[in-house]
Amino acid sequence: MKLYLNKTSPYARVARVCALEKQLGAKVSLKWVDPWADDAELLAVNPNGKIPVLVTEAGEAISESLLIALYLDGRSAVGSLVPTPDQANVLALAGLGQGLTDAAFTTVISRKHLGPDSDSTVLGQRRHNALSRCLEQLEGLVETDVMQAGINLGQIVTAVALSYMEFRLPEVRWHQQCPRLAEWLAVFAERASMKETSFPAP
Numbered sequence: 001m002k003l004y005l006n007k008t009s010p011y012a013r014v015a016r017v018c019a020l021e022k023q024l025g026a027k028v029s030l031k032w033v034d035p036w037a038d039d040a041e042l043l044a045v046n047p048n049g050k051i052p053v054l055v056t057e058a059g060e061a062i063s064e065s066l067l068i069a070l071y072l073d074g075r076s077a078v079g080s081l082v083p084t085p086d087q088a089n090v091l092a093l094a095g096l097g098q099g100l101t102d103a104a105f106t107t108v109i110s111r112k113h114l115g116p117d118s119d120s121t122v123l124g125q126r127r128h129n130a131l132s133r134c135l136e137q138l139e140g141l142v143e144t145d146v147m148q149a150g151i152n153l154g155q156i157v158t159a160v161a162l163s164y165m166e167f168r169l170p171e172v173r174w175h176q177q178c179p180r181l182a183e184w185l186a187v188f189a190e191r192a193s194m195k196e197t198s199f200p201a202p
C-alpha cells in the first residue's frame, strides 16, 4: 500500500496514526507530496488534488482520511478501531473530532490565502463558533467510555485535531477553556504512533 501525505496535514496524520496503531507500518510506503503544487502523481491518483490518498495493493486509490482509516482497520487483526458494541459512540466522536479539524484547517487556509481579515467574515465567524462548540462538547466527553476505553478512531481523530490546533492556532487558548481535554491529550500524545507522526516545529 502507498500513502500520499505531507508532514503538516491533520487528515494525513490520522491515516498514518491508524496504520501504525494497526501495526501496518511496514506494509504502507509513504509518498511525501505537496498537495498545493499540483503534483502530477498525486493528481493521477486523486483528481481532487488532496491528501491523504491510500493506494491499495490492488491499485485502488482511496481518498478521505476517515475512509482510509476504515479500510486500514479491516486490513489487520489488531484490535478494531471501531469496536462493537460502541461503534456509534466511536463514529460520533470521530465526526466531532473531524469537525474540529475542518474548522481549524479552514481557518488556517483562509488566513493564508485570503488574509487575516477572513476571520471576521461571516464564514470566519461561523468557523470560530464551530471551534468553540466542538471544544466545549469534547471537554464534556472526556470522562466517558469512548474517550477513556482502549484506543479507537474517535480518539485518534480528536487527538490529531487538538494537536493540530496547538501547531497552527496556538493563540486559541483551549487548554484553559478545556483543562480535562488538555490532560487527556497529554496522555494520548505519549503513544508511539503520535510521537512518530508529530507535526514539525512551527
Ligand SMILES: N[C@@H](CCC(=O)N[C@@H](CS)C(=O)NCC(=O)O)C(=O)O
Pocket (backbone or CB within 6 Å): 008, 009, 010, 011, 012, 035, 036, 048, 049, 050, 051, 052, 063, 064, 065, 066, 105
Ligand atoms: N476531507 C478530507 C480533507 C483533505 C484535505 O483537505 N487535505 C488538504 C491537506 S490538509 C489538502 O490536500 N489540500 C489541498 C487542496 O485543497 O488543494 C479528508 O478527510 O481527507
